[in-house]
Amino acid sequence: GAVVSQHPSWVICKSGTSVKIECRSLDFQATTMFWYRQFPKQSLMLMATSNEGSKATYEQGVEKDKFLINHASLTLSTLTVTSAHPEDSSFYICSARVLSLLDRAGNTIYFGEGSWLTVV
Amino acid sequence: DAKTTQPPSMDCAEGRAANLPCNHSTISGNEYVYWYRQIHSQGPQYIIHGLKNNETNEMASLIITEDRKSSTLILPHATLRDTAVYYCIVRVADTDKLIFGTGTRLQVFP
Numbered sequence: 174g175a176v177v178s179q180h181p182s183w184v185i186c187k188s189g190t191s192v193k194i195e196c197r198s199l200d201f202q203a204t205t206m207f208w209y210r211q212f213p214k215q216s217l218m219l220m221a222t223s224n225e226g227s228k229a230t231y232e233q234g235v236e237k238d239k240f241l242i243n244h245a246s247l248t249l250s251t252l253t254v255t256s257a258h259p260e261d262s263s264f265y266i267c268s269a270r271v272l273s274l275l276d277r278a279g280n281t282i283y284f285g286e287g288s289w290l291t292v293v
Numbered sequence: 294d295a296k297t298t299q300p301p302s303m304d305c306a307e308g309r310a311a312n313l314p315c316n317h318s319t320i321s322g323n324e325y326v327y328w329y330r331q332i333h334s335q336g337p338q339y340i341i342h343g344l345k346n347n348e349t350n351e352m353a354s355l356i357i358t359e360d361r362k363s364s365t366l367i368l369p370h371a372t373l374r375d376t377a378v379y380y381c382i383v384r385v386a387d388t389d390k391l392i393f394g395t396g397t398r399l400q401v402f403p
Contacts, residue, residue, distance in 0.1 A: 179336075205389055216380070217337070217393040266336050270389045282327070282389055284336040 176200055177269050179285035186292055191255045194288045196223075196267035202247035203269035208240075211264040211287075223250040223267075257292040264289055295394035296320060296383040302398040305375075311368040313397050315381030318362040325384045326357060327391060328366045330377040330399075337380065340366065371401045 176199040186192045196206055204225045209217040221242055222230040229242035241253040250269075254261050266287040298316045305311040317326060325344050329337035341348055341355045343364075348355040354367040368375055380396040 177336075207390065209393075216395050219390065219392060222388075222390070264334070268337075268389075268391070281339055281342065282384075282391060283339060284329070287334070287336040289334075 177267060177283045177285040179265075179267060179288045181288060182286065183289035184291070186257055186290070188258055188292055189256055191253055192257055192290060193251055193253045194265055194267075194290070196250045196252070196269070196285055198248045198269045201269075203250075204247060206244060206250040206267055206269045207282075208242060208250075208252050209266045209268070211266060217266060220252075225250075254290065257290070259292045262290055262292045295392050296324075297381045297394045299379075299381055299394060299397045301395065302400070304400050304402060305368075305371045307373055307401055307403050308370055311371040311375065311399060311401070313366040313368075313379050313381070313399065314363065315365070316363045317381070317383050320361055320383050321386055322361075324386050326355070326361075326364050327382045327384055328353070328355065328379065329382065329391075330375075330379045331396070332377045338377075340379075342384075371399075373401050373403065375399065376401045 178197045178199050180195045206223040208220045210220050211217045219232050220235045223242045223244040225244045231237045244250040264287050268282050268284045270282045296319050325342050327342040328340040331337045341353050343355045357364045378396040378398050380393050382391045
């Protein structure tokens with residue numbers, strides 16, 4: 174299947190600093206990518222929709238100024254956690270759909286391997 | 294909110310079929326049912342998806358009831374490596390949004 178890659182796989186940062194996580198579609202183009210967050214023993218929570226060449230759309234309750242999303246190309250979206258605090262420590266996961274002329278409803282959505290963020 | 298409900302956990306003997314149920318009684322006519330699984334500390338892995346017909350691939354089979362209000366994921370010969378959390382998801386119509394529920398934790402035992 175199609176591959177979505179995230180980098181870094183894990184990162185430790187100091188409280189108050191910012192950290193960037195990359196999400197790449199390796200063998201396909203993606204006009205839309207999604208960012209999720211998952212706390213231990215919980216399900217994935219959708220944070221935002223990343224749109225290539227335009228502003229991201231954030232889910233209710235997600236601070237757009239804290240979680241900056243940039244989707245500058247058809248193969249790369251980045252999530253920057255600004256002024257990170259320990260409560261931002263979590264597993265961050267992205268997903269993407271293969272860009273196709275086929276009916277969107279039938280396409281498969283792939284997930285990255287995830288990025289562990291620990292804020293100390 | 295997720296539009297699906299699943300049992301929190303299930304057990305299955307290795308080599309036997311694992312049948313994972315999912316209820317999605319409020320599904321709309323153009324909404325697909327997707328199944329993913331997540332092994333600890335990894336991103337979700339795509340398994341299968343369908344609209345109204347039953348589907349089969351190399352990993353599993355998906356049986357969708359005629360009224361589309363429920364479905365069952367079947368792993369025909371479960372192995373220990375199939376131990377994971379399985380998520381049944383109704384994709385939001387006209388979008389690629391997948392809203393995750395709590396999933397079913399499948400434990401395959403020897």
